[in-house]
Amino acid sequence: MSTLPDVAFTWKWHEPSTVPADELTATWADLEITVGSETPLTTVEDPVAGTVRPYTTGSLYPLAEWIAFHWWSLQADARPGTQISQLRFAYRNGVGDQRGSWWVRSRRHTLRAAGGGFRWPDAMIVPEGRQTRIVWMPDGVPARRPGPRHVARGNAVVGSEALAAALRGFVDAVVARLADWGITGTPLQREWAELGATDPAEEAFCRAAARLGLDPYTEAGPYAADIVRTVRELPEPMATDFLNGVAPQRVADRLRWVERAREVAGQGGQAHPAITELRELSADIRATFQAPDRLDNAWHLGYELARRVRAWAGTADTERFETDTLLTHHVEPVPYVDRGLVGYGTRTGAGGPVLVSNRTFTERPRRFLEARALCHFLFEHGPEFLIAAAHTHRQHIARGFALELLAPARGVAERLGDPRALVTAEDVEQIAEDYGAGTIVVEHQLDNQLLAQDFRWEPIVPTVFRPVRYPKGAGR
Template structure:
C-alpha cells in the first residue's frame, strides 16, 4: 500500500486585535497548512523578503468557507476535469496562466474564502479514496503590497485523513467562538446542521454534491431524481453516474440506462474465455485496487494491468493493440449531446462482454473507449459498469490502463529513438498512426510518462522494435 502524504492544518491562537468583527478578532491565529513536508502557506513578506511557513490571519472566514462547502469538498469531483485539461497538471501544478480564482469553482478554491483576507491559491478535488490538492504561487507582478504565497505543488492525500483535518479545524474555530461568548454566527448555524445530519440526509447531500449542487440551496428541485439514482444504482456506479451527468438530465439518463440494459440483454452463465483468462492473470492487481483502504496510485495500477494484457496478447511495445475483439459493441445515441455519461458495459451480456455507447464514435476514439471498458471487464468486481466523464478513482484507473495498453510509454520512446530530444507535432502524428489512436493519447503519454524526469528507458538493440 502506498503511503500518501498527510494533509495538516496547524494553528496557534494569537491575542485579539483592536479591529475587525468579533468573530474575526476572536479567531486570529498563526496558521500553517501543509501536505507532507510541503507548506502551502509558505509566503514572502513584501517589505523584508523574509520567508515564513505560516500566515497570521483570522481563521473564521476559512472555517466558514469549509462549512458552507463541506459536501462539495467531500464528494464533488467535477473540478478534476478542469485540472486534467491543463498540460502537465498532474505532474507540476497548473502554473500561473490558469486564470483568476473567481473563474474557477468557488466551492473548491481556497481563495474564495477571502472575506478581505489573502489566502493561498489552493484547489481541493475529491477523487474517491484520495483528494487531489493543487497549490500555486502568487504572480510576482502583484500590483499591491501584500504577503506573496510562493509554494507550488500537486499531490494526492487520503480523503479520510483530509476530512478529519478539516472537521477538527472547524470544530476548533466554533469552540473558540463559544468560549468567547460568540454564538449564532452563520458558521455555527451551518456547522451544527452538518453535524446533526442523519444517514439519509448525508447520503442525499453527498449525492447532490456529486451533481455539482449545493444540497441546501440548489438541490431541492432534483430531490426525487437523486433519490431514484440512489435507489436504482449501487455504489460505485451511482458515484460515477452523479459525477458525470448534468443535473437537469438525471431522469433522462436513467431512462437511457434502462434502454441500454435492454441491448445488453439477459446475463449469460458462461463468461468470455479470453476475459476470464485476463481476469485470472490480473487477479492480484484487482485485489490491490479494491482492497479496503488501498491508496495505491490508480494510474500506476492501470499501467501495470496494461502490461499484463499486452504480455498476454504477445505484443512488443511498438505493436498496436485492438480491444474490439474482446467485446460486443452497440451504439444507443441520445437526442442531445450530454458528454457526461459515455457508455454502459456488462461482463456477461447476452452476446458476451458488451459495451453500449451513448453516442457515435469514430474509429480512434472508439478504440480508446473500448480500452477503458476492457479494464472494467478485467478488473471490476461488479458485473455492470459505467464509462463516464467523471474524474473518480475508478475512471482514473481505467483511463491510465487505456493509455498504456494502446500506446505503451516504452514503445513511444522506442519509436522516437531518443525521447530526450524535442518531440514535434509530426512525431506525435506518426506515432498515433502506428498505434491507431488519437494524437491526444500519445500526447498524454508523452506529458505524463515518456518526458517525465523519472522515466527509465533503455534503447533497444539494433534492428529490434
C-alpha cells in the same frame, strides 16, 4: 501498500487587540497547511522584508466558514477534476502554468474563494473517492497586487477520510475559539451545528446531491426525486459514477438510457474465455483496488494492468493493440451530445462482454472508449459498469489503463528515440497515427510518465550492420 501523505493544519493564535473581539479578530492566527513533505501550500514570500515563511497570517474565520458551507462538495463532488484536466496545471513536470484566473474555477473547491478580505493560497481540493487530490500553485508573476505572495507549488493525493478529519479538526478549533471569547450566533457556528446533527439518511442524500454538482441545501430541491431514484435504481459504484457525470436536468433521461442500454446489451451470456483468463491474471490488482484500506494510485494500477494485458497478448510496446477483439460494441444513440455519461457495459451480456455507447465515434475515440471498457471488464467486482466523464477513483484506473494499452510509455519513448529531446506536434501526430490513438493520449503519456522525474528508459542499442564487401568483378 502505497502510503499517502498526511495533511495537517497547524495554527498559532494571536491575542485580540480589541476587547470585546469580533469573529475576525478573535480568530487571528498564523496558519500552516502541509501535505506530506511537500513545500507547505501556505508558504509566503514577503518582498519588502526579504523573507520566506511557511505560514500565512490572518483571520481563520473565513476559511473555516468556507469549509463548513462547502462541506459536502469537498467530500463528494469530483466534477472539478475536469477543470484540472482541461486547464492542465496539475502536472508538476509537464506543460507548466496554464491556469487562467482562479475565479473561473469552482469556488466550492478553490481555497482562494474563502475570501474575507484575505489572500488564501491558490489551491484546489477535489475528492476522487477514497482519495482526494490537492493542487496548489504560486501567485502569478508579476504580482497583481503588492505585498506578500504565495510561492509554493504542489500536486498531491491524500486519503479522503484523513483530509476530512483534518478539516473537521480545524473547524472545531475555530468554533471553540469563538466560544472561548463569548462569540455566538455566527453563520459558521449555526452551519457547523446543523452539519453535526445530520443523520445517516440525510448524509447519503447530501453526498448524492454534491456528486451531482449541487449544494444539497440550496440547489438540490428541484432534483430531489431524481436523486433518490438514482440511488434506488443503480447499484454502487454505478450510482456514484452516474451522479458525478450527468447534468442535473438530464438525470431522468439518462436513467431511461441506461435501461435501454441494458436491453441492447442483453443478459445471461458467458464471459469471453480471454476475459476470464485475464481476470485471473489481474486478480491481485483487482483486490488491491477494491480493498477499502488500500490507497494505491489508481492511474498506476491502470498502467500496470495494461502492461499485463499487452504481455498476455504478446503485443510489443511499439505495436498497435486491437481493442475490438475482446468485446462487442453497440450504439444506442441520444439526440444530443452528452459527454457526461458515455457508455454502459456488462461482462455477461447476451453476446458476452458488451459495450453500449451513446453515439457513433470515429476510430481513435472509439478505441479509447473500448480500452476503458476492457479495463472495467477486468477490475470490476460486479458485471455492470458505466463509463462517465467523472474524475472518480474508478474512472481514473480505466483512463490510465487505456492510455498505457493504446500508447505504452516505453513504446512512445522508443519511437521518439530520446524522449528527453524536443518533441514536436508532428512527432505526436505520427505516433498517435501509428498507434491508432488520439494525440491527447500521447500528450498525456508524455506529461504523466515520460516527463516524470522517476521515468527510467534506456534506448535499445541498435544493431550495427557492416557492409558486405564483394570481390572485384563479382556479380551482385
